[in-house]
Amino acid sequence: MSSLEVERDGAILRLTLSNPGRRNAITWPMYDSLQQVEPTVAADPGIRVVVLRGAGGEAFAAGTDIRQFTEFRTGEQGVEYEHRVGRVIASLLRVRVPVIAVVEGPAVGAGLTLAACSDLVVATPDAVFGAPVARTLGNTLPPAVVARLHQRLGAGRTTAMLLTARLLSATEAASAGLVADVVERDGLDAHVAELLDRICANAPLTLASLKEIERRVLRDGAAAEADDVLAAVYGSRDFQAGVAAFLSKQRAEWEGR
Incomplete structure (x- = not known):
């Protein structure tokens, strides 16, 4: 069963992308749950920060769950899907508190989009970022996603990444400004805890x-x-x-x- 696990931990709202066996690929219910983060935070002044992470530590999110695309028969279904993603992006960008993405392993496709919608990204050295749809599915990206990638990676790097269908390493993503910190796995939890303490004290x-x-x-x-x-x-x-x-x-x- 896939889900967005939500846990209130003091002033922290912890969100965990969970789709076992699918590298936390995002399903329609998970998208719907992500769109509820903004109103949840807006209704609770005690929340100071949101943390978004992938379950299991092997992947942040490997895009949208491809099994759902087998239902598509018309171009209009693709348009509605991308509009759905656009609504999620707009909602996450409106969250009033800092959103921290903790990326272990792949943040690909929709996973890259979610990382790019976060205010701060902390990644392990084995993290990779990209949207290689030109090589894999043969679909495309909507303006809202491309615009956000331009903002976080730069227009030139975004275009090169998308047209060559390559993945960026954590180091490359950090040099582009998407990733704030690259942290070894054995120090990741302590680093994130310190970061959250600093934010909650502000x-x-x-x-x-x-x-x-x-x-x-x-x-x-x-x-x-x-x-x-x-x-x-x-x-x-x-x-x-x-x-x-x-x-x-x-x-x-x-x-x-």
Whole structure:
């Protein structure tokens, strides 16, 4: 049985892609569950960070579960599938808290897309990233996916990767800016735990504002309007508490309001 396993761990929402025997390939129900992450986080101010990981440690996600494509008979079904993926991407990009992807092994096809939708990617040295559909299935990618790959990998590297149908190593993905840290497996859990502690200790309104401003900048460039976001942060109790704590050389206690 495939599923998106969801676990609340204090301020952390842990999501695990699980499709045993299929390298965690993503099924329709898993896509539906991923689209529920945004409203779940929006409804719970106690969540400070989301962690996305593949079950079993052998793969992050090896694309969409190909068995589902045997149902396709028309081009319109392919269009609806890609629209479905687009809705998931849009939803994940709207999540108000940082999303951390922990990638072990392949993050291919839809797995690459999910990693690219995350704010920070931590990968093991054996991780690989790509969308070799030109060599494997003969399908294609929608504008939403290509646009996100351009943002995270760069247009030139994305085009070369897709046209040659090759996979990028963790080191290459790090040099491109997609991967933040490459960590050996024996130190991975400790590294991720430290990263989560650092994020959870930060001001939640600041983190949410930075994500929202980035969304607007990617859409509108330097001319993006964000006065509402700036006003909300500077008018918050957390900002007042932060100034007072800094001046008194104390550590601020963030309330998220």
